[in-house]
Amino acid sequence: MRAALKVLASRLLGGCVVLLIVAVMVFSLVHLASGDPIAVLLGDQATAADIAQVRAQYGLDRPLATQFFLWMGQVVQGNLGMSIFMQQPVAEVLWSRAEPTLMLATLSVLIATLIGVPCGVLAAVWRGSRTDQALSAVAMCAASVPSFWMGLILIRIFAVQLGWLPASGYGPPDAGLLEKLRHMILPSAVLGILNSALIIRFTRASMLDTLGEDYVRTARAKGLSEPAVIVRHVLRNALIPIVTVIGLTMALMIGGTVVTETVFNLPGVGGLVVRAVLRRDYPVIQGTLLVVAFIYVLINFMIDFLYTVIDPRIREAR
Template structure:
């Protein structure tokens, strides 16, 4: 927490030194009083929890801007990037996993597994730099970096976020592909799948209506966890593409020792994980009729 971290700064920390001289002791004492550093630790923690319960995350030590204001500015950017990355991952990873499971042991299965291995092995920062060089510098198809709000220009905003979303989505697609393949292979060997085929149903109906629906439960769990990680901020990707999201905000806050901002982002990330897991439980009921009956 902020109060615990600030105690390491006071007194005599290089962060409080100007031109090699320590600041006025009166200033140090003022800061200790302002942040309740003279109170016992349980009192400090209780005061912090009370402020958080009231929606007060404190103020930035560097800019003196409320942390809630900074989060409100950066969170929509990260949400947009996370949504676009998940769309890329779902459109690529899920169909590839289904196809690999249906064509198990064929060249299609081997190619899908090679794609998954490549997506997991290629570093995001290297792929991002490579795309900037090829797509932006050499071909000039997409902007190299920056961010444009959808409210200002929707199409330009999509073009600006397309490359970073692809960089993040490639790694997520590889993970989704492997889990989708495993879930589909397990479901395709079930008795009710053989019964559906014995009834003369089309293979496409068997796969999409019977197999895929039952294989979605573990995939939905993975999707929510991956989306929660994206909300935590894709630090390297946002730094490479100069996207002013959670990742860039937390990196800047760490380097400037802006503890209030760091703990505010961490707290919001934890809340995001909780919300996504709750959403996964709701989706389970929607896709699995047996849970609705229970």
């Protein structure tokens, strides 16, 4: 028990250090970049005195170190600041845009996993065959296709020509869950198909490493059926790198859906960040990137916990 608490405390401390480093880097890069959010807010007709007055209201005239420590003091209290342009708390702005992004990331990872793991298993079991070569070729092509191009192709086929699915948007404000899911099918398919390529390759490599182990030959010698050997012995022992890449894919989805959200006109976090960058809305940029970094840390923590569930030897070693 004491060892488990020690490991937990170590992971939490490491996560806090990562978030602090991210906060310093994000704050520095945002404030050192060219452009003034107040000048953008007030427009071309504003005088230097007007800009200076508003900068003082937002505390942007203070030294950068002072601004950073004031911001970190707010973050520790759960306050990500106030958006300069939307005049809303950053946390509320993010929460209003979080649902489409989280739904898109979750469905995309689900599709990528349902495609990637079975295809990777088949490619490993039938290594060297035409099936293996075909699946490897498909994975390579999927990894090379730009997401915006595939999105436009799927829109043309399933929305324009066949009329089966909506081309863009997230449905009306009062839309139910099924209607929202219907709008998410195409963007989720785009990201799911493209990101399944990495899962296929990792699954295949991990399965090939495990297939040559002595306990696999022993299981076959005992007369177990080939499906039982593959599922119970090979796949289970090959899950750790597979779970790792799936978790990292989920984290990348949350932080990297900007292009897909733009193509499908989804009101998600990606579009919010793009507009915040164009406007130099410092609090929104800083708050969003810090939240994304926190999600990365949380997902890595969950992956680390899953290791102990998948392989009891890791739990005993700790």
